[in-house]
Amino acid sequence: MGSLLQVVFDALSLGSLYALGALGIALIFGVMRLVNFAHGDVIAFCVFALLWPSVDAVAIIFAGNLPWFLLIPFVLAIGAGLSVLSELLVFRRFRRANPATMMIASFALGFVIRYFLLMLFSSRPKSISLLPELSQPIEVLGARIPLLQLITILVTIAVLFGLTAFLRRTRFGLEMRAAAENFTMARMLGVRANRVIMGAFALSGALAAAIALILGSQTGTANIMMGANVMLMAFIATVIGGMGSLPGAVLAGFLIGAVATVMQVILPPDARAFRDAFVYAAVILVLIFRPQGILAARGTKERV
Amino acid sequence: MSLLTLSNVQVRYGRLTAVRGVSFSLTEGEILFITGPNGAGKSSLLRAIAGVVAPAGGRIDFADHDITGQAPEDIARLGLSMVPEGREVFGSLTIEENLMVGTGMHARERNWRVRAASELEAVYATFPILKDRRHAQAGLLSGGQQQMLVIGRALMTHPRLVAIDEPSLGLAPNITDQVYERLIALRAERKLTLLIVEQSSTRAMMVGGRMMLMRGGEILLDGDARALGQSEAMQAAYFGYGDH
Numbered sequence: 047m048g049s050l051l052q053v054v055f056d057a058l059s060l061g062s063l064y065a066l067g068a069l070g071i072a073l074i075f076g077v078m079r080l081v082n083f084a085h086g087d088v089i090a091f092c093v094f095a096l097l098w099p100s101v102d103a104v105a106i107i108f109a110g111n112l113p114w115f116l117l118i119p120f121v122l123a124i125g126a127g128l129s130v131l132s133e134l135l136v137f138r139r140f141r142r143a144n145p146a147t148m149m150i151a152s153f154a155l156g157f158v159i160r161y162f163l164l165m166l167f168s169s170r171p172k173s174i175s176l177l178p179e180l181s182q183p184i185e186v187l188g189a190r191i192p193l194l195q196l197i198t199i200l201v202t203i204a205v206l207f208g209l210t211a212f213l214r215r216t217r218f219g220l221e222m223r224a225a226a227e228n229f230t231m232a233r234m235l236g237v238r239a240n241r242v243i244m245g246a247f248a249l250s251g252a253l254a255a256a257i258a259l260i261l262g263s264q265t266g267t268a269n270i271m272m273g274a275n276v277m278l279m280a281f282i283a284t285v286i287g288g289m290g291s292l293p294g295a296v297l298a299g300f301l302i303g304a305v306a307t308v309m310q311v312i313l314p315p316d317a318r319a320f321r322d323a324f325v326y327a328a329v330i331l332v333l334i335f336r337p338q339g340i341l342a343a344r345g346t347k348e349r350v
Numbered sequence: 351m352s353l354l355t356l357s358n359v360q361v362r363y364g365r366l367t368a369v370r371g372v373s374f375s376l377t378e379g380e381i382l383f384i385t386g387p388n389g390a391g392k393s394s395l396l397r398a399i400a401g402v403v404a405p406a407g408g409r410i411d412f413a414d415h416d417i418t419g420q421a422p423e424d425i426a427r428l429g430l431s432m433v434p435e436g437r438e439v440f441g442s443l444t445i446e447e448n449l450m451v452g453t454g455m456h457a458r459e460r461n462w463r464v465r466a467a468s469e470l471e472a473v474y475a476t477f478p479i480l481k482d483r484r485h486a487q488a489g490l491l492s493g494g495q496q497q498m499l500v501i502g503r504a505l506m507t508h509p510r511l512v513a514i515d516e517p518s519l520g521l522a523p524n525i526t527d528q529v530y531e532r533l534i535a536l537r538a539e540r541k542l543t544l545l546i547v548e549q550s551s552t553r554a555m556m557v558g559g560r561m562m563l564m565r566g567g568e569i570l571l572d573g574d575a576r577a578l579g580q581s582e583a584m585q586a587a588y589f590g591y592g593d594h
Contacts, residue, residue, distance in 0.1 A: 217454050224440045224451045231438045233422040234400055234431070236455030236507055 051189040053311055059195040061303025062202035063257055067280025068287060068295035069209070070253035076226035076290040077246045080137060080148045084156035085254055086277025088128050091159055092258035093268045095124045097174065099166035107174065114177060122255045128159075129251025130244055137247075138240075163270050171269040176262040198260050205256065206296060209249070213292075218245060226290060279306075286332050288339025298340060302329075353378045353511055353543050354399070354430075359408035361394045361567075368394035370567040371408065378510070381537060381544040381559035383575060385551045387588060391567040392547045393435055396515050399545075400432035401425040413510060427455050431509035435516050435547075437496045439503075441489025445480050448488045448499055449473060452506035466506070473502040476532055494525035501533065505540075513545040518553060530557060551588070555579035563587050 067085070074082050096117075098108045112120060136155050140148045180194040213219035218241075225232040225242045233239055254273070261272055283302050287294025305328050309321050317324070332340075354376040361369035369391040376382055384392050398405045399412075401422040410418045417425050426432070431452075440448050453466040474481035477498040483491070488499060497517055504512050517533070518526040534557060537544055548554065554561045554575040561575035563584060570587045571578055578584050 217450075217457060220443075220447055220450060221454055223443060223447075227440045227442055228438055230402055230422065231434065231440070232451060234402070234426055234434070235452040235503065236423050236426040237451065238423050239421065 049189070051187055052191070053307060055186075055189070055191050055195050055199070056310075057304040057307035058300070059198045059303075060307055061300035062198050063260060063276055063299075064279045064283050064303050065296045065299030066202055066205065066253050066257050066260075067276045068283035068299040069205075069292060070250040070257075071277075071280055071284045072287070072290055072292050072295035073246045073250045073253075075284065076292070077222065077229065077243055078137070078141075078148070079145050080140075080152065081145070081281065081284075082137075082250070083149065083152040083277065083281070084132060084159060085250065085280070086273030086275075087156040087159035087163075088125060088132075088251055088254040089258045089261065089273030089276060090163060090268075090270055091128055091273075092121050092125045092255040093174075093262045093272065094163050094167055094270075095121065096176065096262070097167070097172065097268060117177075118259065121259055122252045125251040125253075125255025125258065126248040127251065129247040129254065133244055133247040138243075160270055167268075167270070169270055171267045173266055174262060174268050175266060176259070178263075180263055181266075194260075194263055198264070201256065201260070205253070209292075218242075222246065282326075282329055286329060286339055288341045291339065291341045294339055294341030301340075351378055352376065353380075353413060354545070355411040356399070357409045357411075359395070359398060359410060360406045361391065361398045361403055362406040363394075363403075367406075368567055369398065369405075372564075372567075372569055373408075374562065374569060374572065376511070376543060376545065378543055379537075379541055381557070382546070383551070383554035383557075383559060383561045384545070384547045384564055385549065385554060385561060385588075386564035388549065390564040392564050393515055394567075395564070396432065396434075396513050396545070396547055399425075399513060400430065400434075402432075402434075423455075426507060429508065429510035431504035431507045431512050433500045433504050433512065433514040433517070435519060437493070437500050437519075439488040439491070439496050439499055441487065443488055444485050445488050445491070445499055446470070446484040449480075449503050449506050452503050455507060469506055469508070473505055476505075476536065477502050493520050494522070494529065497521060497525075497529050498532070501529070501536075505536065509542070511543040511545060513547075515547045516549065517546065518548060526553070551575070551579045551584065565590065 070085055071082060074080055096108060132155055136151055137148065140151050180197060182193055183190040184193050184196065213223055221232065221237045222242050222245060225237055257276060261276065262268065279302055280299065283298040284295045287298035302325065306321060306325050309324050310318060313321060313324065352375040357373050358371045359369060360367065360371055372395060386392055394403065397403045399410060401417065401420050404419040409416065412425065412430050413428050415428055417428065440451065449470060450466065453462065453469065456462045456465065479495055480499055480502055488496065491499060517529050521529065530553065533544065536542055551561060559575050561573065561578050562569050563571040565587060571584060
């Protein structure tokens with residue numbers, strides 16, 4: 047019982063990360079038809095924003111020492127800010143370009159951010175202790191669950207409810223959903239294209255920052271590549287979920303988290319090192335049978 | 351007083367010229383039909399007026415503003431509401447949400463919520479079927495209901511001019527009758543200016559008003575709908591008998 051519960055919590059907390067990442071990608075894809083591969087580097091940037099530039103193995107904490115009620119808004123603002131900046135400086139100029147061009151621009155932007163971090167911090171992973179109070183385990187129905195895992199899951203659920211309420215109940219959310227379905231029609235009804243797109247980038251960046259906080263506290267390291275792995279899985283989740291479908295992205299994020307965790311348990315020990323290969327095989331199978339994704343999004347209309 | 355003025359407007363898609371030098375002006379309260387065969391450039395002309403495509407040449411003025419090449423949202427905010435071909439409802443949104451999208455542009459104004467709510471009631475009064483199904487997904491509506499929804503949605507923006515591209519497309523004739531009945535009533539109630547694109551001239555002859563015939567990207571005829579509709583010049587121009 048205890049170990050089963052442990053697996054469930056592992057699956058949910060890993061799935062949470064993927065779901066948050068997939069949401070960040072799907073939000074932007076919805077309004078812009080852009081697959082933003084720089085998303086992972088925004089995650090890494092948010093973690094490094096807590097440190098002073100240095101090439102030492104032990105990080106010199108800067109904002110990371112803030113109390114949590116300042117730290118969290120600070121990191122969210124960094125993520126949202128960087129994301130909005132990338133729209134203003136880069137993606138706005140590609141608004142009318144085809145999706146492939148935009149995707150390549152996002153790769154390039156990702157590399158710019160990554161190498162900027164590399165210059166300041168070197169490629170050596172640094173140990174940080176972020177929100178250390180969260181790492182002690184707690185007892186849930188006989189299983190020892192790290193408090194952080196529980197908080198990760200709760201935060202994700204809160205984010206999902208908050209985002210749903212925002213999209214369903216606010217005027218801006220309504221405009222965003224309309225724009226995601228048919229951008230030109232929304233504009234012909236007076237919806238401001240720039241505002242909606244900037245809003246999507248801000249939300250997506252804040253989601254990246256949330257992942258950064260969770261990853262940073264979970265792993266206790268700051269690594270330039272830390273966002274890339276999550277980004278890859280999150281991207282796969284948006285594809286499986288149905289490009290642009292927000293519920294699909296979340297569902298698929300949790301699904302991939304569950305599959306990865308279960309494989310970690312059931313695979314023979316020798317094969318566990320190749321877990322990701324099995325996960326990707328499952329992804330291929332899903333896409334063979336449902337190429338449009340689990341929940342296909344409406345509105346594949348042109349943006350402009 | 352002229353509400354909309356086009357001077358020598360051209361629309362090109364790459365090498366293809368869809369609209370070659372169209373000029374006309376539309377008075378407040380007028381109803382204008384633009385008819386013409388498939389590929390005449392009618393929809394392209396509307397798209398240029400609404401700002402969806404930037405004109406390759408010429409100038410468009412609306413309500414004392416030069417709107418040539420302006421963004422669609424800015425043109426909409428001046429009071430020009432476009433109902434594009436194929437209706438374009440937001441299928442995953444409910445009917446009420448579809449209607450509310452167009453009210454956001456007035457959010458800076460005082461009492462906009464109250465006004466949006468009364469506007470909503472006015473649209474529901476015109477189209478009771480929309481009220482009955484207000485929480486249904488718009489994608490599930492029939493073609494006629496969708497056409498009513500997009501007209502209602504255009505009204506929610508408080509327009510001075512509504513441009514509609516082929517309102518009868520894919521609708522049964524009796525449903526088209528209903529749609530036109532409402533349009534004519536709305537025009538009288540709200541002093542709307544209407545710009546309607548239709549392939550055939552029969553609707554224009556039934557409703558009356560002004561009619562222009564467009565063919566090959568140009569306006570060939572311009573006059574009273576009923577008089578023009580019965581003329582031989584109309585037949586000849588529509589089918590291009592005079593070309594050879």
